[in-house]
Amino acid sequence: MSEPSQPDERPKAQDVPVRTGLGGADIVTDDAGLHRADDSGEAPEYHDGTQIVARSQWQLFRRRFFRHKLAMGSMLFLLIITLAAFNAERVAPYGFNEIDVVMRSTPPTFEGWHLFGTDQLGRDYFSRVIYGTRVSLQVAVVVAIISTLIGTTLGAVAGYYRGWVDAILMRFADLIIIVPLLAVLLIFAAFFGQGQPMRIGVIIALLSWPSLARIVRGVFLSLREKEYVQAARAAGAGDLRIMFRHMLPNTMGPILVNMTLVLAAAILLEATLAFLGLGVNPPTPALGLLINAGRSSMLTSWWLIIMPGLTIVAIALAINFVGDGLRDALDPTQQEK
Template sequence: MAQTSALSVWSRMKKQPLAAVGLALVVLFLICALFAPWLAPYNPAHIDLMDRLAGPSRSHWFGTDELGRDILSRIIYGARISLEVASSVVALSLLLGLIFGGLAGFYGGALDVTINIFAINAFMALPGILLAIAFVAFLGPGLINLVLALAIGGWVGYARLVRAQVLAAREREFVEAAKALGASDLRIFMRHILPNIMQPLIVQSAIGMAGAVLAEATLSFLGLGVPPPTPSWGAMLNDARAHLFDAPHTVVFPAIAVMCCVLSFNFLGDALRDYLDPRTRLSVGL
């Protein structure tokens, strides 16, 4: 059975090369984040002013920055920050979306109107990144503040998706049967509705990881992310702005890391959407 499943996955990967690339990159970044102390050749905070702005070489594969710190080591440790922030933001946004979207979709009526107007639509009227910038600027930079700031603007998309899915699922026959048997509202939602709306939420979460990585890099670039000397891809790009022409490697490698990480989750999200949607699976021959 396991061998058949593995062959099935491999056959799907061959039909979707971008999915294989996305999965491979996600695994690579996860390995970097989990095993950074063993993979990084140098201490990411070690300063060597005698070797500042050195180009790529055998001793420093990606070169060094303006303080002589090894760029490869900082990129590897930066993967830990990016994925930690992104996964926390997606988890918190999904939780808030399930709560507010689930309540609005399940009960409907006045509660639905209230949540829609005073919560979902109100937050949608504000650009998420500007709301995050204002939040972090008010509370100060830091990992927890960064996660909260991004989740405040990111939960609305999950809430709208959950509400739409719950509105459709609550009219299904198995939900009506559970109500007729006297099941509680919480049991109906957790046991009957939630498992049937997980597919679009999984896809949305994968794509949301890409957005969260990019948003974290943006705030760190603006100096509103994790405080130094903690390695962050966005902060590395901010520090390298002054050396774009005399030491372009200080910009190129962190930018490539951000680009590859964002693309990997987008590729993975598209592959999950094609695989989890039966109509798409039939159309593409999966």
């Protein structure tokens, strides 16, 4: 006689709730196969101690980015710099044009909180660097926003429609790429942007979008034949809805990373133009203008060049480190550790 079969003590598949991890309210499947919302924030746990959790893409991105210590430290540094720059009137120990005749050409010291020293007139350089950083950040943000909008839109249109539309837009992008950027900026800034940092930002943005347009175009070319795009097209969705509702979210990774590169490049370009006298007008400080002002006395008052120069380098490096963290966090090949 055959032995009686032992009852299977393992949980049946339909008895095991599964958390789908869709973000917001999670969906849990019960033993009846029905879906119900689970707002408890706790993953389902069974009698044997097992736990099934599926993380959303946002959760994976957040975990990876927070584990990137260099990117997190750089973001904290940028946050402090930004808050200080846009609250310079409250943070800076002196006004940007305030003169202390007793402390002329003083090297960096804690006396009187002249942390970056003073210039030949007795103006506090720490305060002037804070005010100058605000100008650089304003220009960089304008450049990043405008160039990202232009590059994303033109790249999406070129990649989606292909054909003659793609050919015209990409040849136009090639034309802008081969033009010497600094030479064109000098000409335009001299005629249209003298003393107007926001105009300079717009000029830089109009010449900085081709690289992003090429990236977005390449991604759209690979996405336009995907199943979900074909399904949306078969369902009657219009081109704009398919491009910006279904395809654009899958392009946000490269766009965000490129945006950080544009921010860093814009800060360096603005400082270069200010150094050449095509930025804000004195006595309003700008980082490049501060370096230019200290050039004549660089051997005796080294801090007049070193301090604003280090500020520019530190901000540009911090933005690039944040971009590295975003790139690693958005990389689908990264494995959870």
